[in-house]
Amino acid sequence: MKRKISIYFLVVILMFQFTTLTFAKETVSNSASSAIVMDVKSGRILYQKNIYEKKPMASTTKIMTALLGIEKSKLDKEVKISKKAVGVEGSSIYLGYDEKVKMKDLLYGLMLRSGNDSATAIAIELAGSVEKFAQLMNQRAKEIGAKNTNFVNPHGLHDENHYTTAYDLALISREALRNKDFKEIVKTKLWIADREGYKHFYNKNKTLSQYEGGDGVKTGYTKASGRCLVTSATRGGMQLVCVVLNDYNWFEDSYRLLDDAFNRYEPFCMMKKDGVIQTASVENGKKKNTKIVGKEDVILPLTKEEQKKIMMILKVNEKIQAPIKRGQKIGKARIYLNNQLIYTTDLVFREDIECKNIKDKILDYFSNSNQF
Structure with missing residues (x-):
């Protein structure tokens, strides 16, 4: 044979x-309860601190919502806004009942302005209800490998059963950043939606203007979660994603963690x-x-x-x-x-x-x- x-x-x-791989742990001081830096291409962990502890994630939840919106809908599809997506608590893009909004505009409103109403509209459009959409979120999380995450809503408003880990959130963010449409959305500083009224969406993520190579991803805050931030940056063909959870010094800590990783590691072809x-x-x-x-x-x-x-x-x-x-x-x-x-x-x-x-x-x- x-x-x-x-x-x-x-x-x-x-x-x-024949030695064990070592990753930096406490080489950079920071105030985060949990933190991680991961290479988007390979998934290699370059920094870690309490990365498997379950914590609330606030609006960084919307990374998964956006990924599903892109994967399961055409961006130019018109979405009719239901009553349940109007007047949702927290950040808003001020959707109106029966208004027709393109999925693309909902996604930009979701990721740039952190619209909770936009998150709800996407959920209802794709699954019929927030509850059924949460099931889709959890299924996709498991596919990605985020085994210690549980979603109960698409926006991140606090719920005791809504949680993730720094490691899981990095995995989800990495998967999303490998999608060209998601990557384009989160690096956009200003989006003008095709609608009347509130249509200028300025990105809340200061990383895009403050950090060299900054190209994402999402801010989040509730009283229960503290300040949560997922940042990404690309230098020399190497894109890194950084997650900090419950960090009052969120942007500065993220920048230091990214700087340390970019200084110690080189993109090797x-x-x-x-x-x-x-x-x-x-x-x-x-x-x-x-x-x-x-x-x-x-x-x-x-x-x-x-x-x-x-x-x-x-x-x-x-x-x-x-x-x-x-x-x-x-x-x-x-x-x-x-x-x-x-x-x-x-x-x-x-x-x-x-x-x-x-x-x-x-x-x-x-x-x-x-x-x-």
Whole structure:
């Protein structure tokens, strides 16, 4: 029998030490009850403080509401506002009963002005009620890996059963920031809605103007939760997300945490999209060989010392049969640091290769015959 799978080991740098990954914990003083800094690309934790403690999250709840709004509705869809979405307690974009508002405008009102009425309108539009929408929120949270989170509403008004952890909220924010529409919304400083009356939505998140590379995400506050903030920033192709919960010094602490991470870690390119990884032979194809390439840019946050210890292992199919298609998956690259898996990505074919036809096989036959 032919072996279908073989493993090829590509050692990027030979120094590979069997130690445990260490993350910064208290290197930066801050007043947050819980805090985390996470790399958006890889999910690697760069700072942590009480990241698994369950806490109320206030309006940072709306990150999940916005993600579901984008995933489950067309942005240009008109939403008819119900009575239950009018006059909701707290921040508002002043929706009117029976008013028709595009989903896009509701999302901008949700994330820039923190409209609780907008959150309620989105929930009712997508699920029929706040309660049913909370079920969707919890289902999506579990899919993302946020196992210690429970939503009971789409806006974050206090409820004893409405909570998250810094780690879970970072996971949810990371998932949202990988969505191009969400990413565009939260980095917008001003949005003019297509409606009468209150339509100029200025972003409450000072990160966009105060912090170099700041591009998100959401503020939140209730008396029970204290000040909660999710910030994101991108420098040198590396995007980080920072979560602080119950932090009276929320913006300043977030900036210090992000500064520390950007100073200690550098964006290290492990793989370029369409960059050639290796050559593979093709059976029964019009071409005998093809290139295996990376599916995406893989840029990881690493310290200078860690860059000396990184290793990549490739696992690809040994026997490749035509036909093949450009972008078709052929294997995986697994990246390890100190014997710990930190990232996995797909390897793909760079080109289309068709099967040999009868004419090709006849030419091959005579070509091989002439060699004797």
